Amino acid sequence: MKTNAAVSGRPVLGLNDIRKTFGGIVAIENFSLEVYPGEIVALVGDNGAGKSTLIKIISGVYLPTSGSIAIEGETVAMSNATMARAHGIEVVYQDLALADQQTVYMNMFLGREPTNALGLLDRRRMIAETEKLVTELDVRIPSAHSTIRDLSGGQRQGVAIARATHWASKLILLDEPTAALGVAETAKVEEIVASLKTRNIGVLIISHSLDQVFKLSDRICVLRRGKQIGVRETKKTDKNEIIAMITGLQQS
Amino acid sequence: MSSTNQGAAVRAAGLAGRVNLQQYVVYVGFLAIFLFFAIVLKDSGFLTVRNLSNIVLQTAPVTIMAIGLVFVMSAGEIDLSIGSTVAVAALAAAVTMQGYGLVPGVLAGLGCGLLIGLVNGVLVAYVRLPSFLVTLATLGLFAGVSRSMTDLRSIPVTNEAFTGFFGSGSLLGIPSLIWWTAIAVAFGHILYRETRFGAHVLAIGDNARAASVSGISVPKMRLAVLMISGALAGLAGLLYAGRLQAAKYTLGETDLMTVIAAVIVGGTLLNGGKGSIIGALVGSLMMGMLNNGLILMGLSVSDQMIVRGLIILAAVAVSLREKSR
Numbered sequence: 001m002k003t004n005a006a007v008s009g010r011p012v013l014g015l016n017d018i019r020k021t022f023g024g025i026v027a028i029e030n031f032s033l034e035v036y037p038g039e040i041v042a043l044v045g046d047n048g049a050g051k052s053t054l055i056k057i058i059s060g061v062y063l064p065t066s067g068s069i070a071i072e073g074e075t076v077a078m079s080n081a082t083m084a085r086a087h088g089i090e091v092v093y094q095d096l097a098l099a100d101q102q103t104v105y106m107n108m109f110l111g112r113e114p115t116n117a118l119g120l121l122d123r124r125r126m127i128a129e130t131e132k133l134v135t136e137l138d139v140r141i142p143s144a145h146s147t148i149r150d151l152s153g154g155q156r157q158g159v160a161i162a163r164a165t166h167w168a169s170k171l172i173l174l175d176e177p178t179a180a181l182g183v184a185e186t187a188k189v190e191e192i193v194a195s196l197k198t199r200n201i202g203v204l205i206i207s208h209s210l211d212q213v214f215k216l217s218d219r220i221c222v223l224r225r226g227k228q229i230g231v232r233e234t235k236k237t238d239k240n241e242i243i244a245m246i247t248g249l250q251q252s
Numbered sequence: 253m254s255s256t257n258q259g260a261a262v263r264a265a266g267l268a269g270r271v272n273l274q275q276y277v278v279y280v281g282f283l284a285i286f287l288f289f290a291i292v293l294k295d296s297g298f299l300t301v302r303n304l305s306n307i308v309l310q311t312a313p314v315t316i317m318a319i320g321l322v323f324v325m326s327a328g329e330i331d332l333s334i335g336s337t338v339a340v341a342a343l344a345a346a347v348t349m350q351g352y353g354l355v356p357g358v359l360a361g362l363g364c365g366l367l368i369g370l371v372n373g374v375l376v377a378y379v380r381l382p383s384f385l386v387t388l389a390t391l392g393l394f395a396g397v398s399r400s401m402t403d404l405r406s407i408p409v410t411n412e413a414f415t416g417f418f419g420s421g422s423l424l425g426i427p428s429l430i431w432w433t434a435i436a437v438a439f440g441h442i443l444y445r446e447t448r449f450g451a452h453v454l455a456i457g458d459n460a461r462a463a464s465v466s467g468i469s470v471p472k473m474r475l476a477v478l479m480i481s482g483a484l485a486g487l488a489g490l491l492y493a494g495r496l497q498a499a500k501y502t503l504g505e506t507d508l509m510t511v512i513a514a515v516i517v518g519g520t521l522l523n524g525g526k527g528s529i530i531g532a533l534v535g536s537l538m539m540g541m542l543n544n545g546l547i548l549m550g551l552s553v554s555d556q557m558i559v560r561g562l563i564i565l566a567a568v569a570v571s572l573r574e575k576s577r
C-alpha cells in the first residue's frame with residue numbers, strides 16, 4: 001500500500017510505532033513510515049505537529065521513547081548524530097548549520113576533512129570534490145574557495161544540500177530547506193532537491209508550502225498534534241484533501 | 253557554459269568589491285610605524301641592527317603568547333590568565349631549578365602553564381562558564397599565587413644551560429630567542445592552517461552548533477586551545493627567566509594588553525572563526541617596535557600606555573567594521 005510504483009527494493013528507512021514524549025507532553029505517537037531509495041516523501045503538518053521532533057529522532061539527536069528505527073531493514077539504535085551519519089543519514093537544517101567565515105570546501109568537509117600522509121589537510125582533494133559536486137547539482141557559487149557569508153541564502157542552502165548529498169549514502173532529511181529563501185532561490189533549491197531522486201537515496205522533506213510538496217514529493221505524510229493522520233501518494237490526492245488532513249476540519 | 257561565465261563574473265566582482273582591509277592592516281601598520289620611526293628616530297639609533305634585533309628578542313615572549321591566543325580567540329574564547337601565568341611559570345621554574353636542576357625546573361615551568369590551562373579549560377568546556385569570567389578570575393588568582401610563592405622576592409636564575417637555552421645563547425649564530433620565536437610560529441602556523449585540529453578550532457569559533465552536528469567535540473576543542481595557551485604562556489615565562497636571569501612576580505604583568513592588541517591587529521577576530529598566526533607575529537613585532545620607538549622618542553611610561561591604548565582602539569574598530577560588513 002505504501003510502496004510507490006516508481007521505486008523498488010527495500011526501504012532505506014523504516015519507522016515502526018515511534019513514540020516520543022517530553023516530560024508529560026506527547027510529541028509523537030503511533031508513527032510508522034517507510035522511505036524507499038529514489039523517493040521523496042514530504043512531511044506536513046501545522047506548527048508544533050512534531051515534524052522537527054521526528055527528524056531529530058531519525059538523525060539521532062533524540063532517542064525515541066519507544067518504537068524502532070530500521071535502516072535497510074536492520075533495526076538500529078542511534079543515540080547521537082555521529083551514529084546516524086555513520087548509517088548514511090544526513091540532515092539539512094533550516095537554520096543552516098554552516099560555518100559562515102570558512103570556505104565552501106571546508107564546510108563541505110566539516111568534521112571529516114581528508115588528510116595526506118603527513119597528517120596535513122588535503123585541500124586539493126577537498127576543492128576538487130567540492131567543485132565536482134557543485135557542478136553536478138548545479139549549485140551556482142563563484143568558487144569552492146568562496147566564503148559562506150559572501151553567498152546568498154539560496155547558494156548557502158545549495159551548499160548545505162550538496163554537503164548532505166556528498167555524505168548521505170541512504171537518506172537525506174530536509175527540515176524546511178526553503179523557509180528563509182526568496183522566490184527565485186526557492187525555485188533553485190527545489191530544482192536541486194528534485195535532482196536528488198536520480199541518486200537512489202531516500203529523501204524526507206518537511207515543508208509548509210503545499211505547492212512545493214506537490215511539486216517535489218512522491219508521497220505525503222500528514223502529522224497533526226503528534227499523530228500520524230495518513231500517507232497519500234501525491235499523484236492520487238489533492239491540496240484540499242491534504243489541507244483537511246492537516247487541519248482536521250474534515251476527517252478523510 | 254553560461255554558468256561558468258557567470259561564476260567568473262561573480263568572482264571578479266567579489267574580489268573588486270572586497271579589498272579586505274582588515275587582513276592587511278597589520279602589514280600596512282607595521283610598515284607605516286617602521287617608516288615613521290626610521291625617519292623620526294634616524295639619529296637615535298632606531299635603525300641599527302642592534303636595536304632592531306633587540307626588538308625581536310624582547311618581543312619573543314609576547315609573540316609566543318600571541319600564538320596561543322590566536323588559537324583561543326579563533327575558537328571564540330579568550331584567555332586573560334596568560335598575564336599571570338608567565339610569572340607563576342617563571343617562579344616555579346626558578347625555585348625548582350635551585351633545588352633540583354635544569355630539567356625539573358623547565359618541566360615545572362611548562363607544567364604550571366599547562367595546569368592553569370587545564371583549570372581554565374575544564375571550567376570553560378565542561379562546567380560551561382564563560383571564558384572571559386573564568387580567565388579573569390584565574391588571572392587575579394594566579395597573580396596572587398605568584399606574589400605569595402616567594403613573598404614578592406626575586407629569584408635568581410643562575411643555571412647557565414637554562415639561561416643559554418632560553419635566554420642569551422645562540423645556535424648557528426642566531427640567538428635562541430629568535431629560534432624559539434621561529435619554531436613557535438612555524439609549528440603554530442602549520443597546526444592552525446594545515447591540520448584538522450586548526451580547521452576544527454576555526455569551526456567551533458565560527459559556529460559551535462554546526463561544528464557539533466558535524467561530529468566535532470566542542471568541549472574537547474575548547475579545553476585544547478586553553479591548554480595550548482597556558483603552555484605557551486608558561487614557555488614565555490621561561491624565556492623571561494632565561495633572558496633576565498631572574499624570576500619575579502612582575503614578569504609579564506603588562507603583557508596581556510600587548511598580546512591581545514597584537515593578535516587583534518594581526519587579523520584574528522574577537523568573536524572567533526578567523527585569524528592568522530603570521531598576522532599575530534607581525535602584530536607582536538609591531539607592538540614591540542612601538543614600545544621601542546616610543547621609548548627612544550623619550551615618551552614617559554604613561555604616555556606610552558596612552559598611545560598603545562589608542563592603537564588597540566583603532567585595531568578593534570577596524571576588526572568590528574570588518575565583522576559587520
Ligand SMILES: Nc1ncnc2c1ncn2[C@@H]1O[C@H](COP(=O)(O)OP(=O)(O)OP(=O)(O)O)[C@@H](O)[C@H]1O
Pocket residue numbers: 022025026027045046047048049050051052053054
Ligand atoms: N526539547 C523539547 N522539550 C519539550 N518539548 C518539546 C521539545 N521539542 C519539541 N517539543 C514539543 O513537541 C511538539 C512538536 O514540536 P516540533 O518542533 O517537532 O514541531 P514542528 O512540527 O516541527 O513545528 P514547526 O512547523 O513549527 O517547526 C511541540 O509541542 C513542542 O513544543
Ligand SMILES: [Mg+2]
Pocket residue numbers: 051052053
Ligand atoms: Mg519544525
